Amino acid sequence: MSALAPVSQVAGDPGIHPVASAPETQKRSWTAYLLLLPGVLWLGVFFLLPLVQLAAVSLQSRYPGFPGYYYRDVNFSNYAAALTDYAPHFARSFLYAGLATFLAFVIAYPLAYAMAFKAGKWRNLMMICVIAPFFTSFILRTFAWSQILADEGWVAGTLNFLNLLPGGAIINTPVAVVAGLTYNFLPFMVLPIYASLERADPRVIEAGGDLYANGFTTFRTVTLPMSMPGVLAGTLLTFIPAAGDFVNMELLGPQRGKMVGNVINDQFLAIPGGYPVAAALSFTLMAAILAMVFLYVRRFGTDELV
């Protein structure tokens, strides 16, 4: 080391180098900002402005006696209504989204594991099967589920025949909604988990076995922790859209006991003068999801995601 020291001092060259490169650095940083500009503009116009608009709407008041008309105000009663009148809807949304996320995880992890480590030549085919549903619309696929789960369908038919369906039906029940949510968001769980497993060095997993961990212990202490970034991404990508979803409830769910997404949808489109409440509900939902995600990432997060 001592023999190398003079060489590295010469290479450091502290006197001249920074001065010579200063204008170049300046130029490069301007280029970076220019490159960011389209993205920033896009976000400003299509994300930030509507958000501010929505925030303003959420604080407006209705004209008494004129349904459908409202005026600019700073009125937090919309938020109070959102929290008191629609608390059950929020609870239902988070419960169904949570269940769907859990089920998707239970289905997706073994699938992703098999694709990453066991599939061999079948891997690409399995990947296509996971992605294939994206070639048709979300709404159409959910309609298809209303057929599959219908009373005359083979699922309900078989279960009824075996006397395994206490209520007699699946369609128009919360079970159908959770099934639909699980199905629709499954690929968003599979793909990140697969990516993180596929990236894991098989030698590291072998090292677990070499260091006296049997198959299950190696999975618990090495493979699963190494795939946590993927699990975290997958659960967020499933839970967040599922909590705000209204299509599955609309097409597969019961008439009563809707999710908050349906309330927002109805308030915006069906109820005259519902805009302020819908906006307040939207903001409350967003805040609740952000808070949950923050706590969740704080608890399970890894360097890669935070």
Place this chain on the structure above:
Amino acid sequence: MAGFREARGDLRLESVTKSFGDFVAVDGIDLHVPRGSFFALLGPSGCGKTTTLRMVAGLEQPTAGRVMIGETDLTGSRPYERPVNTVFQSYALFPHLTIRDNVSFGPKRRKEKDAAARTDDALELVQMTQFAGRKPHQLSGGQQQRVALARALVNHPEVLLLDEPLGALDLKLRREMQVELKRIQTEVGLTFIHVTHDQEEAMTMADTVAVMNRGHIEQLGPPAELYDLPRTRFVANFLGQANTGVGAIEDTDGDHLVADVLGTKVRILKSRSQVHEGQVLFGVRPEKVTVSRKQPDGVGNDVKGVVRDVSFLGVATSYLVDMPSGTTWSCYEQNLDVEPLDLRPGDEVWLTWNPGHAFGVAVDEG
């Protein structure tokens, strides 16, 4: 720990074969590694050395044959049941665990009561104590290498396997780690099996070297012995340089065979030749060859050639000499004379050697 096999003694491979489909990676090798020795498996990539190592670790199961430590047959047992640990080529440290947790992984799985103390000792041994709280990605390659070594050594395995552990390090660090590994091996007294394709690394570190090629062990012995008397053409060429020539054995002269090689008569001690009739590949190491401008006295063991290239190396000058048969020989002139030979490309020179240094191996091979 359920299934863990205590085993003490020498490592033995008995007729071990490993096939992957039609490809035979390891073809019926027998190996005996005495307890506490530093053993190197040396060979080019694809020769089966890593597969052999993985069968000792339990990461692969042999298609046929047995893997034994002492009197215990380990064939068919899982990696976690064997008193064997591996230092992987890419280190394979657990990326989500700190250095301390990486090293204590093994002792914790075996529910050792003094896991913490042993972890500290192992980190001390490889001088990584001050990095215990870091994650692997915060360390340099050389540091990760030390951690990988500590993670294996902490378990006091009966056999420690090293799979090209220095391959990813730069030359200077590699030299340092070679000395370091040798020191640690002497200190802990465990059996080390070191897989490498670097002949210099194998020769400087190991007590015994097994040269592997195409799933076979070509030759096995102390490094000096392999270098001095290679028994196959492959070993002669893979381990250091060799000046060679092919010719027919024509006669015997006492203890010597006389062969017609490179248009001259060369002598090989019978005990130093693997073939005693027909064609032979004659060889002599470059540093055993003397260069001179005039034909030396004596009969045979000298050849006239033309200098092709001269490289001044400081302690010696290296010459490449074109031989009459069309091959090129390499030799050195030690720079100890006041008046050096001062050869130039194109000069005619005589090369000579002591027949006691020559060796003969079978020609037809690979």
